[in-house]
Each structure stands twice: as C-alpha cells, then as structure tokens.
Amino acid sequence: MSSRTTTEIAFGAAAEASRPRNAGFALAMNRALIEKAKLWLSRLLTLAIGLVFWHLATKYRLDAYIRFENVPSPKQVGAALWTHLGDPRFYVHIGVSLRRILTGYVLATLLGIGIGLAMGRSWLARSLIDPYIEFLRPIPAVGWIPLAILMWPTEESSIVYITFLGALFPIVLNTVHGVEQTPEVLVRAARSLGASRAQIFIHIVIPAALPSIATGLAIGMGVSWFSLLAGEIISGQYGIGYFTWSAYSLINYPDIVVGMLAIGVLGAFSTWAVRALLFPLLAWQKASR
Amino acid sequence: MLERLIQCPRVAQPPPLTTGSAAPQGEVSIEKVDVVFGQGNEAHAAVTDITIHIAAGEFVCLLGPSGCGKSTLLNSIAGFVKPTRGHVLIDGQPVDGPGPGQGMVFQQYSLFPWKTVIDNVAFGPRMHGRSRAEARSLAGEYLDLVGLSNVAKRYPATLSGGMQQRVGIARALVNQPRLLVMDEPFGALDAQTRAIMQENLLHIWSRIGTTVVFVTHDIDEAVFMADRVLVMSAGPGRIIADIAIELSRPRHRDITTEDAFIHIKRQCLDIINVESRKAFERQNY
Numbered sequence: 001m002s003s004r005t006t007t008e009i010a011f012g013a014a015a016e017a018s019r020p021r022n023a024g025f026a027l028a029m030n031r032a033l034i035e036k037a038k039l040w041l042s043r044l045l046t047l048a049i050g051l052v053f054w055h056l057a058t059k060y061r062l063d064a065y066i067r068f069e070n071v072p073s074p075k076q077v078g079a080a081l082w083t084h085l086g087d088p089r090f091y092v093h094i095g096v097s098l099r100r101i102l103t104g105y106v107l108a109t110l111l112g113i114g115i116g117l118a119m120g121r122s123w124l125a126r127s128l129i130d131p132y133i134e135f136l137r138p139i140p141a142v143g144w145i146p147l148a149i150l151m152w153p154t155e156e157s158s159i160v161y162i163t164f165l166g167a168l169f170p171i172v173l174n175t176v177h178g179v180e181q182t183p184e185v186l187v188r189a190a191r192s193l194g195a196s197r198a199q200i201f202i203h204i205v206i207p208a209a210l211p212s213i214a215t216g217l218a219i220g221m222g223v224s225w226f227s228l229l230a231g232e233i234i235s236g237q238y239g240i241g242y243f244t245w246s247a248y249s250l251i252n253y254p255d256i257v258v259g260m261l262a263i264g265v266l267g268a269f270s271t272w273a274v275r276a277l278l279f280p281l282l283a284w285q286k287a288s289r
Numbered sequence: 290m291l292e293r294l295i296q297c298p299r300v301a302q303p304p305p306l307t308t309g310s311a312a313p314q315g316e317v318s319i320e321k322v323d324v325v326f327g328q329g330n331e332a333h334a335a336v337t338d339i340t341i342h343i344a345a346g347e348f349v350c351l352l353g354p355s356g357c358g359k360s361t362l363l364n365s366i367a368g369f370v371k372p373t374r375g376h377v378l379i380d381g382q383p384v385d386g387p388g389p390g391q392g393m394v395f396q397q398y399s400l401f402p403w404k405t406v407i408d409n410v411a412f413g414p415r416m417h418g419r420s421r422a423e424a425r426s427l428a429g430e431y432l433d434l435v436g437l438s439n440v441a442k443r444y445p446a447t448l449s450g451g452m453q454q455r456v457g458i459a460r461a462l463v464n465q466p467r468l469l470v471m472d473e474p475f476g477a478l479d480a481q482t483r484a485i486m487q488e489n490l491l492h493i494w495s496r497i498g499t500t501v502v503f504v505t506h507d508i509d510e511a512v513f514m515a516d517r518v519l520v521m522s523a524g525p526g527r528i529i530a531d532i533a534i535e536l537s538r539p540r541h542r543d544i545t546t547e548d549a550f551i552h553i554k555r556q557c558l559d560i561i562n563v564e565s566r567k568a569f570e571r572q573n574y
Contacts (some may be wrong), residue, residue, distance in 0.1 A: 087365070189399045192367060193413040193464065194389035207403040283402040284444050 006035040072254040080254035081261065094262060097228060101270065104163030105224050112168050113213060116175020122199065133172060141166035141227035145234050159231040166227030167220035174216025178209030211285060215280045221274050225267045314380055315467035315500030317343040322375035324361050330414065334525035335361040341519060341528065348494060348501045350511035350518045359504045360472055362427020365504055367391045367470045381468060383402060389413050392461030394471040398409065399457055400445035406456050407441040413464040431459040434493060451482040462497060471503045484542060487514055491540060512554050513545060520561050522568040529564035532557055
C-alpha cells in the first residue's frame with residue numbers, strides 16, 4: 001500500500017526504484033536450494049519404497065486378493081527393458097504410435113479449435129453443430145472402434161480416427177467455453193479503439209479464450225493417448241498398445257510392464273510438449289500472478 | 290459561456306505531442322435524447338428528454354446518484370447505445386457506433402491482460418494499419434504523457450489500479466480523439482490515489498485540450514475538475530441542473546479547502562437539493 005502510494009506520487013518524474021537487494025538475498029537463495037533438494041530427495045525416497053515393495057511382493061509371491069504370482073519382478077522388467085532399448089523393432093512400435101497420435105491430435109486441434117471458435121462466436125454455427133456435439137460427446141472414442149473399423153478403408157485410418165475423436169471433444173468444449181468467457185468490457189474497449197469485428201475476433205476473442213483452449217489441448221492429449229491404446233489393443237500389428245497386449249498373449253509378462261512404462265513416458269512427454277509449445281502464448285498469465 | 294472561458298484561462302503549454310488537428314474539435318450536441326430499454330410492458334426509460342450542448346475543449350462532469358442513467362447517457366455519446374429518440378452529434382456529425390474519435394475510459398479492468406502496457410496503448414494505431422514500430426513509438430509518447438514510460442514492458446495485472454487507469458487514458462488519447470468519455474474512471478480507487486489521479490488528469494487535459502465528458506457520483510470530484518457540472522436525477526434520468534464552475538485553472542488539491550471551492554460546492558449542493566426534491570415530487574404525482 002505505502003509503496004503504491006509512493007509510486008503514484010512519483011508520477012511525472014520517471015521513477016520506480018529497482019528492487020532492493022539486501023544482505024539476506026544470498027541466504028534466501030541458499031534456503032531455496034535446500035528446499036529444492038529436500039523435495040527431490042523425498043520424491044526419490046517414495047519411488048524407492050515403491051520399488052522395494054514391488055520387489056518383495058514378487059519375490060515372496062504375495063497373495064492378498066491381488067496376486068503377485070505372475071507379476072514380473074523389477075529385475076526382470078529392467079532386463080527386458082534393457083533388451084528392448086537395444087532392439088530397433090521396439091522403436092518401430094513407438095514411432096508408429098507417435099505418428100498416429102500426432103496425426104490424430106493435430107487434426108483434432110485444427111478442427112476442434114475451428115469448430116469451437118465458430119460455435120462460440122456465431123449463433124448459426126452453434127445451433128447447427130450443438131445437437132451433434134451433445135449427442136456424440138457421451139460416446140467414448142473406444143465405443144467407436146467397431147464402427148470405425150467398418151467405416152474406414154484401412155486399419156491405420158480407423159486407429160487415427162479413434163485417436164482424433166478422443167481429442168476432439170475436450171478441445172471443442174473448452175474452446176467454446178473460453179470464447180464465452182471473453183470479458184465484454186474488453187470487446188467494448190476494442191470497439192472504442194476502432195477495431196473491426198474481424199480484428200476483435202483475432203486480437204481479443206482468441207487471446208481471451210487461449211487459457212481455456214490450452215486446458216482443452218492438455219486434456220485432449222490425455223484422452224487421445226487413451227483412445228489410441230484401446231484402438232491398438234483391439235486392432236493392429238504395430239504400436240505400443242499392440243506391443244503391450246501381445247506381450248500378454250504371448251505370456252511374455254515382463255514386456256507388459258515395459259510397454260506400460262513406455263506408455264507412461266510417452267504420455268508424460270506429449271503433455272509436456274503441449275505445455276511447452278503453448279507456454280510462450282500464455283506467458284502473460286504467469287506474469288499476471 | 291465565453292465569459293467563463295475568459296475567467297478561467299487554461300494554461301497555455303505547447304503540446305509536444307504528435308497531434309494532427311489544428312481546428313478545435315469535439316463539440317457535442319445532444320438533442321432531445323430519450324433512451325428506452327426493453328419493449329412493450331417491460332420498457333423503461335433510462336434517460337429522457339436530454340438536451341445538452343458541450344463546447345469544444347470543455348471539461349464537463351455528469352453528476353448523479355447510481356442508477357440515474359448517467360452511464361447510459363455517456364454510452365450514447367460514446368456510441369455504444371443508440372438513442373431511442375433524438376440525436377447525438379459530435380462536430381455536427383451524428384454518432385454512428387463507437388470509435389476512436391470518442392476515446393473511452395472505463396471504470397476498471399479494461400486493459401488487455403495479454404498485452405504489455407506499451408502494446409495496450411499501441412492497440413488503436415495498430416488497428417488502423419500503423420506498423421508495429423510506428424504504433425509503439427506513438428504509444429511511447431502517450432505513456433510519457435501519463436508518466437508511465439518506466440512500466441512500458443510490464444503486463445497490466447502487475448500495475449496498481451491507478452497506474453492501470455493512466456494506461457487506459459493513454460490508450461484512448463493515442464488515437465487523438467475529438468472527445469474523451471470517462472465512465473467513473475477513478476471510482477474503484479482509494480481516496481489518496483483518486484485525488485492524485487484527478488490532478489494528473491487535469492494536467493494531461495491542459496496539454497491536449499480535448500473535450501472531456503466525465504461521469505461521477507462524487508460532488509467534490511465534479512467541482513474540482515469540471516468547467517461545468519451537469520446534475521442528473523433518477524427515474525427516468527434527466528438533467529436537473531447545469532452549473533458553471535468558475536474556479537481558476539490550473540487547479541491544485543489545495544483549493545478544495547479554500548473558501549471559494551467550499552462556496553461553490555455549497556451552491557451546488559443547494560441546487561441539487563432543491564432540484565432533486567422537485568424531481569422527487571414530480572415522480573410521486
């Protein structure tokens with residue numbers, strides 16, 4: 001409060017004192033470093049505890065309703081992972097899955113944001129599209145698999161379609177929501193500054209909707225992986241979902257966990273990539289906090 | 290009118306700004322304006338039978354209680370509201386929607402949060418096809434005018450309320466409007482900041498000389514700032530008094546405790562009391 005008043009008074013004279021750096025600064029830095037180290041240590045510790053439990057449960061074939069009898073041990077999984085990491089075929093599975101995700105997700109992003117913006121801005125677009133959205137949205141992408149196989153000419157296209165569909169709805173809905181959240185006063189301000197309808201759409205509506213669109217894109221990425229795996233498990237000869245499921249069919253249990261680990265890493269990586277790509281566009285939000 | 294202008298000459302300072310116009314502009318004529326919202330049984334008049342003439346370069350305050358229709362009247366000048374009857378003319382031209390000619394300053398939170406301060410101010414020129422560099426250099430001049438060059442690269446949410454409003458003023462002024470319309474721009478600020486902002490605005494106005502229509506419900510604010518105070522009453526909104534404020538300029542905070550100021554304020558209060566009682570009785574017949 002007092003600093004604000006001072007700044008207000010200093011109006012006219014160019015003035016805002018640079019942030020004071022006192023002697024405690026270095027100390028505070030040190031403390032922050034220690035806090036960070038503590039955080040990472042505790043994270044590693046809980047992971048280690050989990051690993052030890054897994055090891056013991058498989059070693060002593062724990063059977064307490066959940067059976068660890070057929071669960072591969074961490075050591076077996078580690079060995080299998082090591083082998084696969086040196087095997088080009090493993091990367092073919094990963095590459096195929098990534099390509100499907102990329103195709104389906106990019107299409108869903110383009111179409112989803114497009115549809116969402118149109119629905120949020122135009123009454124006509126909304127009344128035309130809304131019934132379809134409301135009717136189709138409750139059907140999970142997985143439910144589409146049989147029909148998709150019948151409809152699409154190739155297995156590949158049907159899996160990409162499922163992946164696309166999974167991402168589409170969260171992106172559309174969050175985009176519509178974002179457009180609706182545009183503060184009216186900003187639109188009025190832009191009009192009074194001489195912006196045309198198209199300029200308002202580009203410079204006001206889209207940036208205002210962006211945080212919500214980003215949420216839709218992050219959720220969409222998750223759902224899109226989920227749908228992809230279901231698609232690959234049910235049909236297909238390649239992909240990390242197929243790899244995981246065929247390990248089960250072939251009674252090669254360590255590979256199940258290798259597949260799961262790969263899925264986890266890929267999923268986390270793709271969500272991180274979405275965030276990293278969107279970050280520059282949302283930097284203003286961070287600065288505003 | 291002329292007499293009043295002679296009595297309180299504005300400080301003549303050569304404007305160092307990139308202004309184009311030479312002839313005085315921003316003459317506002319409001320002729321028999323009614324604004325009715327809703328239709329049929331739901332219809333209610335927000336303002337009725339408003340006739341005002343504002344000379345170019347005049348600083349006019351619309352003073353009235355909340356809900357008296359002063360914002361509606363302001364919005365009809367800004368072009369956001371179309372009068373149901375009557376005309377609003379600026380320099381003889383009917384107002385046809387909002388635009389940069391009527392620079393608008395809102396109550397609060399009207400800066401674009403995703404744009405830096407300089408790009409907020411550069412918005413108008415950018416929309417009119419100026420290059421980014423041109424728009425920014427123009428914006429820089431107006432940030433200088435409101436004393437905020439030092440925060441040009443910050444985002445609005447990191448500024449205090451008073452600073453945000455100064456950015457809002459710069460953003461409206463960069464378009465070189467004929468008229469500045471301000472809707473309780475300092476209403477959300479604390480008392481000290483508000484007092485400083487009032488002086489700032491008068492200082493800025495003394496350099497650019499545009500017509501200002503300023504809505505407020507604070508009588509001290511109106512008397513301190515205006516050449517002329519138009520008092521409105523509610524239900525439906527009408528002008529009940531038109532008071533010339535004959536205090537010399539430049540005005541500083543000190544005058545608010547001087548006899549002349551208190552005298553004028555008392556006169557205003559008397560007129561407002563008498564007129565609002567009349568209006569109240571009219572309503573109850």
